[in-house]
Amino acid sequence: MQFAGNKDLEERFIRRERVFDGYILHIDHAEVTLPNGQKAMREIANHIGASAVLPVDDNGMVTLVRQYRAPVEKVLLEIPAGKLDAPGEDRLAAAQRELQEETGLTAQNWIHLTDIATTPGFSSEIISLYLARQLSKGETHPDEDEFLSIVTLPFADAVSMALSGEITDAKTICALLMAGQYVNGGKHESI
């Protein structure tokens, strides 16, 4: 689908100031020029980005992780995922590392599902989503302060949990619902 140019929508940065430096988040306040020439302030949480991976084995079983998430004060069921180690780190390599660390799995077949902007209204975070197949089991190596519980269930059951609202993590919903074209259909586009 083609759209007319973006000139009527784009904002131009006039100045941008770091107002908070945290462990994960680095917040800027930016003054922008709006398309009508007026000015506005934008608050931007700079985030290094992340990779996440849906592993599906030859029997159609997916491996997910249960993990306590302090910001929402709940244990969530999610696909294995993790932040990039450094800006510009290869996102497939990051996905492979996180899959191995959190679940012990390695995969012969990798498909790039998409890159999602998780919260483009306030953060720069982009998560690259992968489907991993032809899996082999190994040892897990979770981060020191990371407590995970591994859950294995049929792909169709995981999709049902996304559709019913039992799975609430956005990247996990995106990955499960995008993977159907490969897992159920015959689409093949390995990297």
Place this chain on the structure above:
Amino acid sequence: MQFAGNKDLEERFIRRERVFDGYILHIDHAEVTLPNGQKAMREIANHIGASAVLPVDDNGMVTLVRQYRAPVEKVLLEIPAGKLDAPGEDRLAAAQRELQEETGLTAQNWIHLTDIATTPGFSSEIISLYLARQLSKGETHPDEDEFLSIVTLPFADAVSMALSGEITDAKTICALLMAGQYVNGGKHESI
């Protein structure tokens, strides 16, 4: 699906301190006790939450908005959405307001698709996703500093754009792929 208790995964807050107060984001540093008794720091971006809505008319046409997003420095194609006006605001009312403000549409039929945790690793934001049908047209009332371009396209084309990676906004991908069970299938669960 039933899981064993969460006691082996939960973290307990020991202390929590506000370290940054922004326009949208309010950042806390929290010290937590891990399941093994050790301590760790968590950075939490408190966010008021939001509602978003996928409008689909009687001819199967969806209305999306193109909008410049400063954090990712791109114009994105998204479902109409907006932050809650106040903590605890009714999320359906917020979805109805945002739909009307951004697209001029009102809807007779509302279906709650799900609530997504957009970034549970670092923010508390929960977005409630709705499907709106039986639409009527009216006037738009975008916020003063909000420049939007309205796009109308067939539901199937929007789903294809999500699956192909042309649509990258996570809430929009979730809403489009979750709405299929209602738009294509016969599922009816209006509020």
